[in-house]
Amino acid sequence: MADIIIDHVTKRFGTFTAVDDLDIRFSDGDVTCLLGPSGCGKTTLMRMIAGLETPSSGRILFGERDVTQLPPRKRNIGMVFQYPVMYPTLSVAENIAQPLKHDRSLSRGERERRVEEVLDLLDMRKQARAFIDDLDAGSRQKVAVGRSVARQTDIVLFDEPTTNVEVNAKLQLIRTFKAVTQRLKQTIVYVTHDQTEAMTLADRIALMKDGSIVQYDAPRRLYNDPSTEFGGWFLGNPGMNFIAAERRGNQLHATILDSPLDVASDLGGGEIVLGIRPENVLMHSEPGPGSVEGRVTEQTIGIAGRNLARIAVGSAVIKVKADGPAPVAADGTVQLSFPRDRILVFRNGARVTL
Amino acid sequence: MNAESLKRKGYYAVLWLTSLLFFAPVAWIVMSSFKTRNDILAVPPKLIFSPTFDNYLDLLDRNTSFVLQFANSVVLSLSAVVIAVVVSFLAAFCFSRFKPKGTNFLMFILLSIRMLPAPAVILPVYLMYANFGWKDSHIALILFYAMFSIPFSVWILKGFLDGVSVRFDETGLVNGGSWLHVIFRVVLPQLKPGLIAAFIFNMIFVWNEFLFNFIVGGVSTQNIPYALAVGTYSDGGLNWTFIATLTTIYIIPPIVFIYLFQKYLLAGMTFGTVRGEV
Numbered sequence: 001m002a003d004i005i006i007d008h009v010t011k012r013f014g015t016f017t018a019v020d021d022l023d024i025r026f027s028d029g030d031v032t033c034l035l036g037p038s039g040c041g042k043t044t045l046m047r048m049i050a051g052l053e054t055p056s057s058g059r060i061l062f063g064e065r066d067v068t069q070l071p072p073r074k075r076n077i078g079m080v081f082q083y084p085v086m087y088p089t090l091s092v093a094e095n096i097a098q099p100l101k102h103d104r105s106l107s108r109g110e111r112e113r114r115v116e117e118v119l120d121l122l123d124m125r126k127q128a129r130a131f132i133d134d135l136d137a138g139s140r141q142k143v144a145v146g147r148s149v150a151r152q153t154d155i156v157l158f159d160e161p162t163t164n165v166e167v168n169a170k171l172q173l174i175r176t177f178k179a180v181t182q183r184l185k186q187t188i189v190y191v192t193h194d195q196t197e198a199m200t201l202a203d204r205i206a207l208m209k210d211g212s213i214v215q216y217d218a219p220r221r222l223y224n225d226p227s228t229e230f231g232g233w234f235l236g237n238p239g240m241n242f243i244a245a246e247r248r249g250n251q252l253h254a255t256i257l258d259s260p261l262d263v264a265s266d267l268g269g270g271e272i273v274l275g276i277r278p279e280n281v282l283m284h285s286e287p288g289p290g291s292v293e294g295r296v297t298e299q300t301i302g303i304a305g306r307n308l309a310r311i312a313v314g315s316a317v318i319k320v321k322a323d324g325p326a327p328v329a330a331d332g333t334v335q336l337s338f339p340r341d342r343i344l345v346f347r348n349g350a351r352v353t354l
Numbered sequence: 355m356n357a358e359s360l361k362r363k364g365y366y367a368v369l370w371l372t373s374l375l376f377f378a379p380v381a382w383i384v385m386s387s388f389k390t391r392n393d394i395l396a397v398p399p400k401l402i403f404s405p406t407f408d409n410y411l412d413l414l415d416r417n418t419s420f421v422l423q424f425a426n427s428v429v430l431s432l433s434a435v436v437i438a439v440v441v442s443f444l445a446a447f448c449f450s451r452f453k454p455k456g457t458n459f460l461m462f463i464l465l466s467i468r469m470l471p472a473p474a475v476i477l478p479v480y481l482m483y484a485n486f487g488w489k490d491s492h493i494a495l496i497l498f499y500a501m502f503s504i505p506f507s508v509w510i511l512k513g514f515l516d517g518v519s520v521r522f523d524e525t526g527l528v529n530g531g532s533w534l535h536v537i538f539r540v541v542l543p544q545l546k547p548g549l550i551a552a553f554i555f556n557m558i559f560v561w562n563e564f565l566f567n568f569i570v571g572g573v574s575t576q577n578i579p580y581a582l583a584v585g586t587y588s589d590g591g592l593n594w595t596f597i598a599t600l601t602t603i604y605i606i607p608p609i610v611f612i613y614l615f616q617k618y619l620l621a622g623m624t625f626g627t628v629r630g631e632v
Contacts (some may be wrong), residue, residue: 007607050528079528085521099529151530 002063002154003028004049004187009058011044018044019209022056026204028063031181031188033198036208037234042191045161045208049189050157051075062154078148079157082138082164093119093128096146103151110209118146121180131134138169141174149184158190175201195235199223208230229349232275238308240275243316245345247272252345255314256338258290263345270348275310278321280342283309284335285327291335294318296326313338377537386598396596409599419576424603427577429492430567431560434499439552441500442507443545447537449508449516451523461512463503472565483570490572498566503556510555514548515541551619558608578604 004026011019019041026032047053051072059068063243067075086095093115100111109347117126119184122142132140138238148156158177160177162170174197192198198205199219199240207214207222207230215227226232231242245252247267251260253273261274284291294311301307309326310336311318318336320326345352386394388405400489413420449457479498488494518541542549564579571580578600585596610617 050524052524052528071533073530073532077528079525081521081525083519083521084523085519099531102530102535148529157528 002065002187003061004155004189005059005061006045006049006065007061008057009045009048009060010062011041011048011053012056017211019048019055021210024206024213024216026187026206028187029051029185030199030203031190033202033205034189034191035193035195035198035202035205035234037193040208041211042193042208043178046157046159046189046191050077050079058231063220068353075155076153077155077157078151078153079159080141080144080148080161082160084137084139084144084161086143088132091129091131091304092124092135092146095132096150099147099151100243101314109162114150114152118150121183122146136169138165138173141165141173145176145180146174149180152184153186154188155187156184156190158192160191160193162192162194177201195237199235207234209234225351226275226344227351229273229275229346232277232344232346234278238278238319238321240277241281241316242270242346243276243318243319244254245272245274255316256292256318256336258292261340261345262345267347267352271277273346275344275346276338276342278308279306280339281318281320282337283311283320283322283326283338284337288337291337294334294336296328296330296334299326299330309325365514368370383598384602386594387602389595391595391596394598409595412598413603414595419462420600421579422544423576423578423581424573427573427579427604428560428607430496430499430575430577431557434496434560435553435556437496437500438507438556439544439549440505441544442504442511442552443549444537445504445517446508446511447510447541451520461509464508467505468509476569479566480569489570490574492582493574493576495567495571498570499560499563503559507552507556510552511548514545518544533631550615554615554619561608 006022006024006026009019009022010017013351022045022176034045036042044053050057051070055068059066061067062075063167087098090098096118097111097115100106105113119128122145124139124142124146127139134142135143145158145161161177162173165173177190178201190198190201193251202219205219205222206216209230215222215231217225220346222231223235226235226240229240229345231240233242242257243254245254245257245261247253247263248260250263252263252272252274253260256274256276287293293315294313296309297312297317298310299307300309307322307325309320309322311326312319313336326332328334382399387409388407389400389403390406390408393400393403406632448454449461454460460596474504483489483494483498486494520542522544523536525538527533531540562579564583567575567577567580568583576584582597582600582604585600588596
């Protein structure tokens with residue numbers, strides 16, 4: 001069992017810096033999701049952990065062991081790729097057993113026991129004798145997971161394993177991952193650009209941008225308390241609303257506020273922005289305490305039957321996610337209220353607490 | 355009969371005619387090997403004759419070096435090509451996976467070596483071999499043939515290796531395989547068509563090789579092309595029975611080989627143009 005310690009690791013490709021002086025520790029037994037947009041360096045970081053890339057500078061440690069210069073096979077890891085690569089002429093069970101054959105410390109009985117265990121875990125006992133060519137992409141990926149965990153390595157890495165799987169199979173696959181990760185107490189690093197996946201699977205999410213980790217927190221905390229504007233925007237569907245605010249003395253004024261917001265006097269200068277999640281904005285037909293007026297510009301039905309409305313308040317456009325449709329049709333007028341405890345304040349892109 | 359089937363029949367007629375045209379000389383040689391000397395030279399040519407095996411018996415009886423020549427041909431080509439394919443596979447793997455600086459330039463140089471006419475190198479090679487005392491040595495000749503086969507094999511195999519995704523390597527590596535495991539157990543099996551294509555192309559080259567065998571080789575390394583060239587006039591005129599018999603034996607191994615591996619050979623010939631991604 002091992003922590004993964006990334007000790008000031010930088011990776012450059014030519015003049016491009018893919019990973020920029022990262023310094024972080026992924027705890028033993030945790031499922032950590034590396035989440036971020038394309039090109040943020042999450043895959044490069046994972047490939048360095050796997051040993052497929054060597055850092056330009058810095059060290060990678062598994063527990064006490066410095067693995068920076070070790071080849072992949074000496075690192076005792078398992079990895080599942082975006083594209084499952086299998087022995088097409090072998091059956092599911094044989095594919096899972098394949099890497100075990102190279103471990104001489106395992107007896108034949110132990111090998112068989114592990115394969116059986118993994119088949120149960122994946123709920124694939126019926127397909128054990130099936131050939132890889134007969135399986136769909138989702139099932140192949142499950143076999144790849146099985147092959148990686150059967151070796152019972154300290155660390156298992158997942159590199160966007162659901163990208164090439166169609167939607168229904170994807171949900172099933174994520175359920176399998178969840179079951180597998182809960183049963184096994186291995187340290188797992190999971191790379192994805194899909195926030196739902198990250199939210200479902202992770203104990204902790206490392207949100208990445210431009211080669212750096214922006215925030216490293218539990219999913220709920222990351223969602224509710226983003227430390228940066230980027231975090232608020234990237235997580236959530238749709239992302240957070242951002243409204244420009246103006247500071248006068250110790251008070252913030254914005255179009256969404258009917259009365260100014262008090263702030264500390266040492267806030268400092270710079271661009272101030274208020275953020276609030278679309279589902280935290282309340283929409284009424286009649287004016288209430290603290291409400292401001294807005295005009296409905298667009299209405300759509302979003303995920304899980306939630307209604308999504310875009311409402312113009314002064315010069316700002318606010319996205320609102322509610323259980324029911326807006327009380328008026330497009331171009332009608334509604335009242336919006338913004339609970340004060342849900343409003344986050346950002347200065348120059350970074351969160352400030354009031 | 356509709357137009358479609360007529361077109362089809364015409365198409366086959368053309369194919370048959372072309373094949374007959376190309377195979378007529380081969381058929382003549384093979385038939386001649388079963389004829390007597392008089393039958394071969396008969397005018398008009400005899401299509402119907404009573405076959406005889408005398409020529410083959412003759413070849414074994416009188417021409418005492420036949421067994422040596424045939425064995426030499428087999429040993430020289432097989433060992434040279436096996437060496438060439440093994441070396442080329444490893445070289446191509448390196449070029450394809452690690453892409454050392456100047457890979458493209460080196461690949462170009464390799465291909466240009468293939469364009470070098472043999473007579474252009476025969477003199478320096480002869481001088482070198484003569485001075486080293488390597489003339490008439492099997493090992494020296496095998497090494498030379500291997501050297502001559504490697505460039506083209508590297509070229510073919512690199513094309514095939516580029517078609518095998520790096521994902522296979524990486525999956526193998528992170529799941530506990532060594533490089534040796536990845537090279538020989540994961541990548542190699544997927545390269546069968548390429549290996550067989552390289553094998554056959556080079557086999558044909560060495561099997562047909564006369565010039566270097568004649569000049570760099572010697573009495574103990576003589577092969578069938580050498581025997582054909584030397585034996586043609588051995589009878590005080592063109593020795594047709596000898597030529598026909600030896601040629602017939604000579605073409606059997608390549609035909610058998612190609613027949614057995616024809617599906618791979620086709621894949622080998624289309625390399626670079628048809629390449630599937632996994």
